[in-house]
Every structure is written in C-alpha cells, then in structure tokens.
Amino acid sequence: MRLQRDFRDAHIQHELRTHGRKNGFVTKGQQARLAHWLPKIGLPKASCLETADEPWVLEIGFGNGDFLVHMACSHPDWHLLGVEIYLPGVAKAVSRLEEAEVINRCRISQLPAQFVLEHQIAANTLAGIVINHPDPWPKSRHHKRRLIQPDFARLLASRLAIGGFLHLASDKPDLAEWMRDILDQTEGLTNEGDADGFVARCDDRPLTKFEQRGHREGRKSQFLHYRRSADT
Numbered sequence: 035m036r037l038q039r040d041f042r043d044a045h046i047q048h049e050l051r052t053h054g055r056k057n058g059f060v061t062k063g064q065q066a067r068l069a070h071w072l073p074k075i076g077l078p079k080a081s082c083l084e085t086a087d088e089p090w091v092l093e094i095g096f097g098n099g100d101f102l103v104h105m106a107c108s109h110p111d112w113h114l115l116g117v118e119i120y121l122p123g124v125a126k127a128v129s130r131l132e133e134a135e136v137i138n139r140c141r142i143s144q145l146p147a148q149f150v151l152e153h154q155i156a157a158n159t160l161a162g163i164v165i166n167h168p169d170p171w172p173k174s175r176h177h178k179r180r181l182i183q184p185d186f187a188r189l190l191a192s193r194l195a196i197g198g199f200l201h202l203a204s205d206k207p208d209l210a211e212w213m214r215d216i217l218d219q220t221e222g223l224t225n226e227g228d229a230d231g232f233v234a235r236c237d238d239r240p241l242t243k244f245e246q247r248g249h250r251e252g253r254k255s256q257f258l259h260y261r262r263s264a265d266t
C-alpha cells in the first residue's frame with residue numbers, strides 16, 4: 035500500500051530542509067495505521083494547534099514514542115503534540131499510542147520542530163515542552179546543526195505559557211552543557227537546577243531508546259529543567 039500524494043503533501047515532511055534521517059522502512063501495517071490515524075490526529079501543514087483551555091505538552095524528537103506514551107498514560111489531563119521527522123518513528127509511536135488507548139489525546143506531526151513552533155503554535159500557549167536526547171552532532175563543524183541554538187531557544191520560550199516547563203535530557207556531556215549555556219542565556223527561561231544547572235533524574239522516568247543506548251556505552255544522562263518566567 036502506498037500513501038496517496040495529497041495525503042503525503044498534507045502530513046508527511048519531504049521538502050522542508052532538516053538535518054537527520056527522515057525516511058526508512060515502514061511496514062504495510064504501519065502505513066495502513068498512518069493512513070488511518072494521521073487524518074484524525076495529524077497536524078496538517080496549513081493548520082494551527084488549537085489549545086483552548088486544555089494543557090498541551092509538546093515533545094520534540096520523540097523517536098519511537100517511549101516518552102510520549104509514558105506522558106500520555108501518566109498524565110490523563112494532558113493533551114500531547116509529538117513532533118518527529120523520522121517516519122518509521124512516527125509509525126511506531128502511532129501504533130503504541132493506539133495500543134495504550136491514549137491516541138485520542140495526542141496530535142502527531144512529521145514536520146521539523148522549527149516549522150511547527152514558528153507556524154503552527156501560538157505564543158504563550160504550551161504547558162510544557164520536552165526534548166530528550168536531541169541529536170548530538172559531535173563534530174564542531176556540525177554544531178550549527180544542533181537543535182538548541184539561540185534563535186530556537188527564544189522560539190521555545192515564546193511558545194510556553196507563563197509558568198510552563200521546558201525539560202531536556204542528554205547523555206552527551208558536551209551537548210548537555212551546550213544546551214544549558216544557551217538556555218541559561220535565554221530571556222524568559224529560569225533554570226531550576228542545582229549549582230551546576232542540572233537536576234537529578236526523576237525516578238518515574240522511562241528509559242528512552244537513547245538513554246538506554248547511553249547506559250550500554252557507559253554514559254549517564256543529564257537533565258535540565260526550565261520554567262517560563264516572564265514575557266519574552
């Protein structure tokens with residue numbers, strides 16, 4: 035089964051430039067699930083997220099959906115928007131959200147987070163944003179590809195409601211410090227961490243795929259918590 039062209043145009047990212055893999059193997063069953071669910075819970079490129087009075091939490095780069103499913107199950111009052119450019123990850127997460135029977139409180143987008151934040155989410159609306167283990171781009175000539183950059187940090191801050199949270203994790207110390215240094219300088223964000231800027235790991239966190247990978251390779255993740263403190 036192939037996804038129809040107009041369906042792809044509305045829901046699937048293929049022309050907006052991003053760094054990182056977008057395509058990969060998607061089984062026929064997953065394609066059928068995407069074709070069933072994305073018209074219902076997708077966020078087509080031309081539309082804006084309607085947040086009304088409900089708390090909406092955004093996860094950027096949800097991978098295969100480990101944390102998205104966890105948040106949906108452990109916070110029945112939250113509505114969740116998951117953004118992930120890698121199509122097989124989107125397909126896996128949709129299946130898992132459906133199995134956990136929480137999919138009706140979720141919206142999913144395969145567009146890059148930069149586009150979604152700038153064009154599809156109004157200022158001062160989100161209750162929270164989560165970014166777990168963003169791509170590290172370790173070579174210094176690739177640092178400009180890292181997700182957290184000063185402009186992107188300002189965009190993140192501007193989309194949070196006052197009092198909203200921004201939580202990040204990384205198993206790469208260099209990237210964790212890079213994110214902390216940029217976010218600490220971002221107007222409207224207050225670091226809630228200890229003297230070094232980091233917080234302890236919450237006991238109820240699930241191990242995401244990339245946190246597990248870090249453990250296998252002998253690394254421990256570091257965690258950052260910010261709160262939107264004032265108008266940006």
Ligand SMILES: C[S@@+](CC[C@H](N)C(=O)[O-])C[C@H]1O[C@@H](n2cnc3c(N)ncnc32)[C@H](O)[C@@H]1O
Nearest residue numbers: 095096097118119120146147166167242243244
């Ligand atoms: C290292 S993986 C981490 C996955 C997951 N959060 C975890 O902790 O296991 C980073 C994810 O971010 C996604 N990603 C990279 N750039 C993105 C962007 N601009 N917008 C949305 N997702 C992005 C990648 O496709 C990838 O799945």
